[in-house]
Amino acid sequence: xxxxxxxxxxxxxxxxxxxxxxxxxxxxxxxxxxxxxxxxxxxxxxxxxxxxxxxxxxxxxxxxxxxxxxxxxxxxxxxxxxxxxxxxxxxxxxxxxxxxxxxxxxxxxxxxxxxxxxxxxxxxxxxxxxxxxxxxxxxxxxxxxxxxxxxxxxxxxxxxxxxxxxxxxxxxxxxxxxxxxxxxxxxxxxxxxxxxxxxxxxxxxxxxxxxxxxxxxxxxxxxxxxxxxxxxxxxxxxxxxxxxxxxxxxxxxxxxxxxxxxxxxxxxxxxxxxxxxxxxxxxxxxxxxxxxxxxxxxxxxxxxxxxxxxxxxxxxxxxxxxxxxxxxxxxxxxxxxxxxxxxxxxxxxxxxxxxxxxxxxxxxxxxxxxxxxxxxxxxxxxxxxxxxxxxxxxxxxxxxxxxxxxxxxxxxxxxxxxxxxxxxxxxxxxxxxxx
Numbered sequence: 043x044x045x046x047x048x049x050x051x052x053x054x055x056x057x058x059x060x061x062x063x064x065x066x067x068x069x070x071x072x073x074x075x076x077x078x079x080x081x082x083x084x085x086x087x088x089x090x091x092x093x094x095x096x097x098x099x100x101x102x103x104x105x106x107x108x109x110x111x112x113x114x115x116x117x118x119x120x121x122x123x124x125x126x127x128x129x130x131x132x133x134x135x136x137x138x139x140x141x142x143x144x145x146x147x148x149x150x151x152x153x154x155x156x157x158x159x160x161x162x163x164x165x166x167x168x169x170x171x172x173x174x175x176x177x178x179x180x181x182x183x184x185x186x187x188x189x190x191x192x193x194x195x196x197x198x199x200x201x202x203x204x205x206x207x208x209x210x211x212x213x214x215x216x217x218x219x220x221x222x223x224x225x226x227x228x229x230x231x232x233x234x235x236x237x238x239x240x241x242x243x244x245x246x247x248x249x250x251x252x253x254x255x256x257x258x259x260x261x262x263x264x265x266x267x268x269x270x271x272x273x274x275x276x277x278x279x280x281x282x283x284x285x286x287x288x289x290x291x292x293x294x295x296x297x298x299x300x301x302x303x304x305x306x307x308x309x310x311x312x313x314x315x316x317x318x319x320x321x322x323x324x325x326x327x328x329x330x331x332x333x334x335x336x337x338x339x340x341x342x343x344x345x346x347x348x349x350x351x352x353x354x355x356x357x358x359x360x361x362x363x364x365x366x367x368x369x370x371x372x373x374x375x376x377x378x379x380x381x382x383x384x385x386x387x388x389x390x391x392x393x394x395x396x397x398x399x400x401x402x403x404x405x406x407x408x409x410x411x412x413x414x415x416x417x418x419x420x421x422x423x424x425x426x427x428x429x430x431x432x433x434x435x436x437x438x439x440x441x442x443x444x445x446x447x448x449x450x451x452x453x454x455x456x457x458x459x460x461x462x463x464x465x466x467x468x469x470x471x472x473x474x475x476x477x
Contacts, residue, residue, distance in 0.1 A: 046074050048331050050082035054102065055091060060135045060200075063092060063100045093117040093134070103135040114138055114220060116179055116202045119160065122220050123181065123206040123213050128188055129196030130179065130203055138179065141217060143210060144169055152176060162210055167192070174201050183210045233314060234307035236347045237328045237337040245270055245335065246294050248277055253290035255280055268327040268335055269298045276304055276327050276335045304329045305339070315344045316420050319450075319473040345418060345475055361386065365401040369409065369440075377410045377442040383434055394432035399458075399466065400424070402440070407454045407470045410442040416452065419472040430465040432458075438465070450474055 050072060054063065068079040083100060086092045093115065094100045103115050117134040120127060127134065137158065144151050144163030151169065155161055157177030163169050165186040173180050174195050182188065185207040196203045206213060244258050245268045258267060259282070266281035278298035288297050304327045305314055314326060318341055328337040364386050372378040387398035404421050411419050432438065439459045446453045452474060458466035 045332055046072070046078050047082050047085070050074065050079060051086060051089075051331075054082070054086045057102045059102050060132050061102045063102060093121070101131075101134055114217070116160070116204070118220070119181065119217065120202075120204055122216050123204070123208055125181070125204040125206040128182075128203045128205055129193035130174075130199065130201045132197070133179065133200035133202050136179075136200075136202075141181075141214070142178075143214060144173075145210070148172060162213055164210065170203065171195060174199055174203070177201070179203070181206065181213065183208060183213055231311040231347055232307065233305055233309045233311060233328055233339055236311060236343050237307070237339045238343065239337045240335060243338050245338075246280060247272065248293075248295040248298070250294045251290065252285050252288050252292045252294065252297060255285055255294065256290065266323075266325045268302070268325075268338060269294055270335050274335055275333045276302070276329050278302055279325070279327065281325075302327060304333070306330065307336070311344055311347050312420075314339060315418070315475055316473075318344065319420060319475055341475070361398060362401055362405075365398055366405055369402070369405060371409070371413075372439070374413050377413065377444070379406050379409070379440040379442070381406075381438040381440060383432060383436045383438065385434060388434050391431075392434050394434075394436070399429070399432070400426075402438075402458070403456050403466070403468050404470060406440045406442050407456055407472060410444065410454065411452055411472060411474070414444070414447075416447070416474055418475040419452065420475070421470060422451070422473045423471040424468060426466065426468040428464070428467040430460075430463075432460060432465050436460050445469075 050068060053068070053072060057063070063083060065076050065079045065083060068083070069076045083092065087094060091103065092100050093103050101117060103117055115135055115137050119125070119138070120134065138160045139158045141160040141162055142154050144161050144166065148169055152172060155173055155176050155178050159178040160181055161173040161178045162181045162183060164182065164184050167189055170180050170182070170188050170192050174192070179202045182203070182205045185205060187205065188203055193203065208216070244262055246255060246258070248269050248271055255267065259265070266279055268276055269278040269280055271277050278295070278300045279302035280294055280298040284297045284299060303317065303321060303323065305317070306329060318324070318326065324341045326339050327335055328339055330336050364384065368381050368384065370380045372380050381402060383394050387394055389395040404424065408419055441457045441459070443455045444452065445455055450473060452472045454470050454472070456468050456470060457464060
């Protein structure tokens with residue numbers, strides 16, 4: 043039986059794109075409390091199927107596919123620039139392909155304006171109308187208004203006309219930053235990108251017998267299977283350890299591990315790998331609302347995904363990416379690396395920031411383990427014994443020494459030198475992701 047929360051989400055998903063949504067209306071239509079309606083709308087916002095805009099309200103938007111994450115809806119643009127919608131509210135859900143800055147004569151400008159564009163322009167009344175007729179939305183900088191017949195045209199064409207108090211340069215910078223943030227999000231691997239759907243894997247019912255586990259175990263390499271009830275809700279997991287010495291007629295419910303660790307579709311692959319290492323498990327069930335089983339993820343799936351991600355070029359760069367790009371291997375036999383401190387890695391005083399320094403230490407250790415053919419790893423513990431300020435454009439030399447390594451753990455001493463002077467020393471412990 044579905045919960046009220048799930049019913050509201052299903053209701054919102056079935057609404058036409060562009061429809062306005064309110065807590066009070068949903069509570070009335072579905073006979074639920076306003077608190078329940080509010081929580082469901084917030085969940086829909088997290089799923090990116092609705093967008094809340096100041097002075098406009100909450101509207102149903104189309105769910106963007108991940109490969110087109112770098113595109114923004116006009117509703118998101120309104121939020122980014124603290125804008126006011128002057129007309130064309132019905133088109134806020136639409137996606138813009140690119141934005142154009144109107145800084146030339148009208149005839150020259152219109153050669154660059156296409157349908158689904160966003161034209162950023164100041165108080166140029168003729169341009170507003172011409173752009174709308176060309177199929178583009180309009181963002182007016184400087185807080186100016188538009189003519190009444192332009193607002194009416196925007197409503198008819200369902201193309202937003204937005205006004206913001208910011209100047210053109212600031213607006214362009216803000217939108218570019220938002221697109222870059224979306225690209226970084228796109229690069230983050232989630233479980234939904236790599237999980238094995240339920241129809242492509244195996245699971246058991248709580249009422250099945252141990253002999254059915256053994257039959258499945260003969261045709262797969264998982265070694266463990268999620269257990270569900272008749273409503274397909276996760277209730278346990280059963281592995282080889284659970285069935286050793288058990289009678290083949292024993293009921294799975296009696297031997298399984300109850301309340302198993304599970305993850306959701308929005309869990310990051312990095313988080314899942316860390317959980318697997320710490321808990322020493324090879325298989326994680328993937329669930330959705332109310333613990334419904336939707337698939338599984340194995341240690342092998344996670345390992346392959348992390349290896350593939352490390353080989354991909356980054357479109358939206360984080361500070362981690364910038365630091366990693368500067369690390370050069372000087373000697374793979376002695377585990378010596380070279381590194382240059384760039385402006386993005388400094389604090390307000392011009393010295394290398396603590397965050398960038400920490401990334402440098404952990405990444406050189408991780409690269410040392412890869413040189414030793416130990417594959418992927420996660421940091422378990424790091425102790426920095428000694429640091430000195432490191433100036434901008436310093437050329438650092440990093441020496442990693444492997445102190446101890448077992449099948450699951452590696453301990454490393456890392457020293458950082460600037461022109462032969464010791465400027466940092468740390469000990470880092472890594473948990474190794476086994477194949």
